[in-house]
Amino acid sequence: MRIPFNKPYMTGRELEYIAQAHANKHLAGNGIFTRRCQDWLQQRLGCRKALLTHSCTAALEMAALLADFQAGDEVILPSFTFVSTANAFVLRGAVPVFVDVRPDTLNLDETLVEAAITPRTRAIVAVHYAGVPAEMDALRDIADRHGLLLIEDAAQAVLSQYRGRPAGSLSHLAAVSFHETKNVISGEGGALLINDPRFLTRAEILWEKGTNRTALLRGEVDKYTWIDIGSSFLPSELIAAFLWAQLEQADDILAQRLHIWETYHKAFAPLENQGAIRRPIIPPHCCHNAHMYYLLLDGLSARTRLIEQLKSQDISAVFHYVPLHSAPAGRRYGRAHGPMSITDRTSDSLVRLPLWLGIETVLPRIIASVYQSCHAVSPPLAA
Numbered sequence: 001m002r003i004p005f006n007k008p009y010m011t012g013r014e015l016e017y018i019a020q021a022h023a024n025k026h027l028a029g030n031g032i033f034t035r036r037c038q039d040w041l042q043q044r045l046g047c048r049k050a051l052l053t054h055s056c057t058a059a060l061e062m063a064a065l066l067a068d069f070q071a072g073d074e075v076i077l078p079s080f081t082f083v084s085t086a087n088a089f090v091l092r093g094a095v096p097v098f099v100d101v102r103p104d105t106l107n108l109d110e111t112l113v114e115a116a117i118t119p120r121t122r123a124i125v126a127v128h129y130a131g132v133p134a135e136m137d138a139l140r141d142i143a144d145r146h147g148l149l150l151i152e153d154a155a156q157a158v159l160s161q162y163r164g165r166p167a168g169s170l171s172h173l174a175a176v177s178f179h180e181t182k183n184v185i186s187g188e189g190g191a192l193l194i195n196d197p198r199f200l201t202r203a204e205i206l207w208e209k210g211t212n213r214t215a216l217l218r219g220e221v222d223k224y225t226w227i228d229i230g231s232s233f234l235p236s237e238l239i240a241a242f243l244w245a246q247l248e249q250a251d252d253i254l255a256q257r258l259h260i261w262e263t264y265h266k267a268f269a270p271l272e273n274q275g276a277i278r279r280p281i282i283p284p285h286c287c288h289n290a291h292m293y294y295l296l297l298d299g300l301s302a303r304t305r306l307i308e309q310l311k312s313q314d315i316s317a318v319f320h321y322v323p324l325h326s327a328p329a330g331r332r333y334g335r336a337h338g339p340m341s342i343t344d345r346t347s348d349s350l351v352r353l354p355l356w357l358g359i360e361t362v363l364p365r366i367i368a369s370v371y372q373s374c375h376a377v378s379p380p381l382a383a
């Protein structure tokens with residue numbers, strides 16, 4: 001039996017809630033299900049205000065609009081990330097300045113950020129890679145001292161914590177994703193999380209095509225009109241209904257993913273001791289959400305060998321990211337600050353293993369295959 005890399009998990013109530021949205025005859029955005037999801041996000045992720053969007057990419061674009069970038073303004077971000085982290089700002093004419101990542105968490109190296117700041121720098125974007133929060137206290141301190149915005153790309157980090165505080169609440173603006181490859185899903189989907197009250201009013205306006213329609217729905221104005229730039233960032237109620245079925249089960253999904261993650265992590269400890277691989281490192285002050293299980297191999301050929309070995313046994317494993325600083329668009333629109341050696345090395349040596357609810361029964365097969373590729377004998381799995 002083929003083992004896919006990802007398998008979207010359904011909680012079972014998605015279609016029931018979509019049927020309710022259908023019966024409510026409210027299919028456009030900002031209805032009952034949207035508000036339920038937003039309330040949940042505000043409560044659980046500790047943000048002032050959550051606005052559902054049709055993707056995390058859209059939420060990042062809203063953050064870039066709110067930051068009011070002028071052409072040529074700079075934004076500091078990791079190169080080891082998904083394209084949207086950079087694209088959202090490039091769309092506004094900003095220049096992404098790529099900084100290397102820490103070797104342990106593969107998050108933005110906060111010790112390199114200050115040297116990359118110029119008079120044009122407007123914002124720092126931290127990505128919580130694999131759902132492990134970046135060093136937000138240090139980044140916040142740098143942002144505050146230089147008068148910069150701090151933005152979290154928390155696409156992968158729903159229900160992760162940094163020093164007891166939820167990812168998404170640690171910056172001025174944050175973005176999360178409900179893409180079908182994330183922990184909690186709606187196919188495509190996301191949310192903008194607003195922590196700085198300065199942005200509350202304008203965020204709602206940008207969200208609703210540049211109008212004050214949200215204020216009208218609350219009865220604060222008696223007609224709505226065009227008052228700012230904006231776009232259509234809202235998802236339909238059908239999407240929000242699906243998402244609500246997932247958010248209701250988010251804690252259960254998290255517990256099950258953590259269990260799978262721990263099974264991998266324990267199983268690969270002997271391989272790490274033999275020096276064949278490196279496992280993910282979770283700092284003691286971070287609680288991750290088991291978004292991803294990855295292994296770091298000893299360079300490109302070992303990585304290719306492992307992916308081929310897994311493929312020969314019908315197990316789908318993938319690598320990412322092609323560093324943004326050396327990608328064609330990254331070179332055209334941005335620049336690297338300093339050598340990007342950890343980013344380049346990680347990009348060549350990282351493998352993501354399948355991680356989805358229901359994978360438990362085939363985990364021994366995947367683990368044995370990894371051991372085989374490293375010419376080691378896998379230990380029996382602890383029950």
Ligand SMILES: *Cc1c(COP(=O)(O)O)cnc(C)c1O
Pocket residue numbers: 054055056057058081082084085127153155156176177178179188189190
């Ligand atoms: C998935 C992801 C995104 C994009 O999310 P979408 O909802 O697909 O737009 C952005 N940044 C990171 C780090 C991601 O992992």
